[in-house]
Amino acid sequence: MVSADRPSKLEHRHPSRDSEPRKIRAVRIAGASGGFSDRQRAISSLAKLDIDVIVGDWLSECTMTLHGAQKIDNEKLRSEGKLTEEPIGLFDPTFIDNLSPALPDIARKGIKVAVNAGACDTQLLARNVEDEVKRQGLDLKVAYVEGDEVTDVVKRLIKQGEKFTSLMTGEDLKDWGYTPIYAQCYLGGAGIAEALNNGADIVVCGRVADAAPAVGAGMWWHGWNREKDFDQIAGSLICGHLVECAAYVCGGYFSGFKRLMDGCTNLGFPIAELFADGSCAFNKEPDTGGEVSVGTVASQLLYEIQGPLYYGSDVTANIEGIVMKEEGKDRVRVTGVKGLPPPTTTKVGMTAFGGYQAEFHVYICGIDLEAKAEWIEKQIRYSAGDAVKELSCFKFSLNGYCPDNPRNQDVATCDLRIFVQTKNKKLVDKSTLDVPGFNRWCMDNGLQGCPGWTLGNDQRQSEGKVYYEYYVSLLPQSDVQHRVVLPWLDSKTIDVHPPSEMQEYPRDQPSYETASPVDVTQYGPTTRGPMGWVVGGRSGDKASDANVGFYVRHDDEWDWLRSLLTIDKIKSLLDEEYKGGKIERFEIPGIRAVHFLLRDHLDRGFNSTSTYDTLGKNVCEYLRSKWIDIPNKFLHRGRF
Template sequence: MPAVQRAIRIAGASGGFSDRQRAIGDLAKNCDIDMIIGDWLSECTMTLHGAQKAENEKLKAEGNLLEEPEGMFDPTFMENLMPALPVLRPKGIRIAVNAGASDTELLAKMVQDEINKVGLDLKVGWVSGDEVTETVRRLYQNGEEFISLMNGKPLKEWGHEMLCAQCYMGGAGIAEAFRQGSDIVICGRVADAAPTIGASMWWHGWDREVDLDQIAGSLICGHLIECSSYVVGGYYSGFKALMDGCENLGFPIAEVAADGSCVITKEKNTGGEVSVGTVSSQLLYEIQGPLYYGSDVTANLEGIVMTQLDKDRVQVTGVKGLPAPSTTKVGLTAFGGYQAEFHYYLCGLDLEEKAEWTERQIRKSMGDKGKELTCLKFSLNGYCQENPRNQDVATVDFRIFAQTKNKALMDKFTIDVPGFNRWCLENFLQSCPGATLGNDQRQSQGKPFWEYYVTLLPQSEVQHEVVLPWKGEKLEIPVQNNVRKEYPRDQESYETRDPVALSTFGPTTRGPLGWVVGGRSGDKASDANVGFYVRHHDEWDWLRSAMTIEKFKQLLDGSDKGKKVERFEIPGIRAVHFLVRDHLDRGFNSTSEYDTLGKNLCEYIRAKHVDIPNKFLRRGRF
């Protein structure tokens, strides 16, 4: 910990396994920073890694396991890390990442072995405790119901056999690892913001029992930078103003002060921007309500304020801390079955009738075998423009999506095997006019898919430990004393408390909501969230008054699945947020939706037409 309590400078190097691999090396070499954090995990990747771990354990029991197990953690992490290693000690930079996935110990050992190989003096610690499969089994056998966070149903109604379970841990273990001298801390399923929390707790010496506002501020800072480039212009509603330099938006740097406030800035000489708009956009991503729960603290978002200090510098203040819940989120993985899809391409006029023609033919081919499909979905996606300018824009995708536990129905995609591919293919010569097939049939071969179930586990059941191999020690991280015993599953939902009559905003023009409203959306398992914000105060009065739950459901239109919608407001960034319960059809790994991550929901709503006051339009559009 430094002698002077200046802000710690934390760079966000990765938002997932698909992020740019240059980040850790470039940030370490070129930036004035104290810490690099990175997030390599998601509900998608944890499910895949967890399923692979279960498969590896099965192979081991059978004596068929490879000497080096595969699929246990992010395979690209070492390539990301190695360019940075030589400059960490000279520049005083430390690293905390959650890339360990389902074998944190193995990845930590690989990192230490590489460090030793190149002759560097760096110590690697790691955090354990997120693997809770046997704990969940024991508690379930003893009567714990494990209620779904998504739909409120008990685990016994899930209908799948759990393969593995991993819980979300906080940043306290990371902080302790740094206190003990670690230069690099490898974690498994800590929460996305936990590396930032842990780094800040270590740097500033915060106490989890009393420094709730400070830790809550770092929690939200971690949320802002854990998705790397999102906060500097990725997925930003105002992206058209950032076209110059869009090839490389850069990565964020957060300066976390001793009071828990932070300033978001960015890597120099890159595109993108840090503005109240980009930071507000990322704040709204994947949140669930006014309270943001963590294992270390609960943050209240309703009082958050963002201030543009300078170009590419936004200060975030006003986050209030509450006790952490006594529980933490846990994700259960199970084998779901096999899924496949087949695509017809339809063109021109009468598309609805052409789709009906094709669907009826395919259902006839399936006959009684279709009853063995646990999911069968026909969807017509796209439309033909009036007087289309070319054939491509007149062509739409007619998608047939299916899931089953009967592997034989989807085992092959060759034309001589009865099953899903044949049912779709054999109707081609009886097709409607303007129908054709793609020349790649591989999607119609069944592939395994996984189910993911999200529930809560008592923090007291988690064996949170820090492992320090160079000392030969393990340190227990106990649950803090001030945890709140219970928070309600459903957070407070409300309409605006003092609406303004829409007629007072003057004449209007009918047009897309997105002309004046920005936003972001995302997923948490099968829930989807979407937040909307505006740039001016009078627009805020209009947005919060106009965007009621009823209005939001009207804008959902044909995509409204009739599920519960919850609403709250963040006045400091002029935002209205909606949580759409169980909207994503069981989540990324098993959904039949195109929008597997809920990220397109916001842009769909922004495209819907509403009555917009003319005075807002005169200021310019997003």
């Protein structure tokens, strides 16, 4: 357990701030990565600055699924004697390339590093980091955190009758239709704090929560008592959420992106100051593009949240009272987060083999697009014959439109996407997802096609490929074996037990419409146009749930927004995208925001979805494009 009484050997002073005892000042945490696709310069660049801790996130539900499936494949190959080299595909292969150039500065300046990069073989990645440290002749201690892999635990509990209710659909695992092959749960930051308390310089984690590295850094630096300092730890949880996606909080995915165009080639990475009371302040690395403003920070807060309560394994944060204030150029102070006991459970993600999928693209152009798409669909379904009965998904989607009097042929051309999924690659009547097969169903009709039928010149997507299903539920924290391993101390292992005070929370968070709505006609004459002219926002995914939050820049706009955006209004704006699922709503007055959770909206999530929006990031931009009546007085202030 993390103790508030820190060993004296750790009561050091930062090399560049000898006049400031560590417990008095804020810990400076730099966010170096929001995912495996982030810029690889970040750790090296940040290590050159006045930083105490560098954190980074290399995992996601997508990577958890893919790495987990690869681990099962590796184990099968090993059992068959076919795996003779080091395992592949178990973590981001470029991680060492990210870290290596920064190691001399990390060692020289005493910077700590905590990352959730180990994926499905944290021990192996930690060993690789140790090897690189030794190769450079440096003295850095590398610890790792394990216990996130819970496949055996999940299988045992299934046999004992555990229902594992889906967080998205509310159905039980038995109704899912797939068999889990791999499971990982989300660990908190206490293990990271324990590793740092015992002298680690670099802490490599598997599936800790994205915000956990910042939580661990705060616990270690400020000596918070895990059993009672809930407000402070909750503040660090939200600080971690804000820093976890790196440049998102500095202008990435920002609704006001047009004003940041000049510096968009090199957005800055964030630096958070986490204070002893749990509040935090954000700025960014100097001489970089982007900005840190209430708008950029609020946008990141609204990303991938589920309601007024933000759950972590160490604490629950209530964000309804959060307040953001600009204290200067590229500096925002965040206060008002309240802490509650952590939940008795933690989130667990299960991976299962889904089957095979393929897609084919036909390009059509000009007028009568819907009729042309209908013609093509009828012909392809006829060619498929009885094989259609074995498809779990057979979807035609017309994407794009031809504007009036198009300025060139490309803008008048649309993509008709034909997408299929099936559990079996071989279908009836010798049909298959091999080529030729599904590919042939689509090709057969080329010369019988509608006017403008055009074949794409890359047919590789029409070959069936394996896809995986992903299922999210809850696992009791008491069933998790959270451990810290210290290799330099003869691989000493420290168990990190759950907090003694935890609380059960319902699956559904509080949802409500606004109190005392105003009459929106009071704002005077209006102009009809896209909501995004005056409303910013951000959306994201959690498996098949999508969340979307909207905010405005002025107080009178806030009264208008909270009165306008009811649950029924969102259903109306979703239009054909609304499939009848439950929608939950709450408000964050301190940032003038209204948030919605769209239950089971994303067709199963990244790894198996049949839609273009694999990560829920486009939900917000779709809704911001919808036309509403906007008060002219708001438009006169300028558009996003």
